[in-house]
Amino acid sequence: MKIGIVSDLHGKLPGAAVEALQGVDRIICAGDVEREPLLWELQTVAPVICVMGNNDYGRIDAPFWASPTIGGVKFLIVHRPEDVGVPAPDVQVVVHGHTHIPRNQRIGNVLYVNPGSTTRPRGGSDPSIAIMEIEDGAVADVRFVTV
Template sequence: MVRVGLISDTHGLLRPAAVDFLRGCERIVHAGDIGHAALLEALAEVAPVTAVRGNNDRDAALADLPGTAVLQVGEVRMYVLHDLKQLAIDPVAEGFHVVLSGHSHRPLVEERAGVLYVNPGSAGRRRFSLPIAVGELVIEGREVMPRIVELDG
């Protein structure tokens, strides 16, 4: 069993509660709008990080981050991007099991045509009345068990 931590839309704010939740993960995925490279360095002290650049990641230190990433965890193939509306591939045809995104600040766990779509929501500053949240994928073989956890604001 492998635990993958999910975080997005931190916008430069790494909450201690988010770090506590991510402890024990074998990998962390940040789905963009990171804010500062130091935030990725802090996450990397917890577990290896896969990160994509978000529409607000204009800092020169984040300029080299890719817009998308492919991640293989055991038998599970994942596609990571910031804004799901920018999805330019057919995940089914490309053999992806999971699509991870951020941007909307709205947590989402939804299956479409056999592909699991997960957005952990925003772990940064509260936006409107949306929750502050992080997530995880627990992967065993080809089974993926997603979970979104709201953090205290």
């Protein structure tokens, strides 16, 4: 199963990001969309799970956090990394945005992933999304795609 991960769109969805998401089974959006029609556009590619970012208040209809199981992998999705706290014992992957800096880091038994920002990268990174591969109920690969 292939999961596309985006965050920090800030009102723009580059065509390169939509192209890079082609073929994914699900899209996770970690917030700061700012324009709900961008979520509708993402929905034309694959089903979307989105959480609200700090710039989304009153702009999109999304929860502050989500905890889906996708492909047998339990996720916690938030916008800001400081909102994670201590993940529940069954959480395998935390997805967040907010920093605009790509992250693929294992801490204990939890993998932390930030796709970076599609429009406003920071820390010397390029505009990016992440593609996660799930096989047999586990994360097999995470790669970043420059958009």
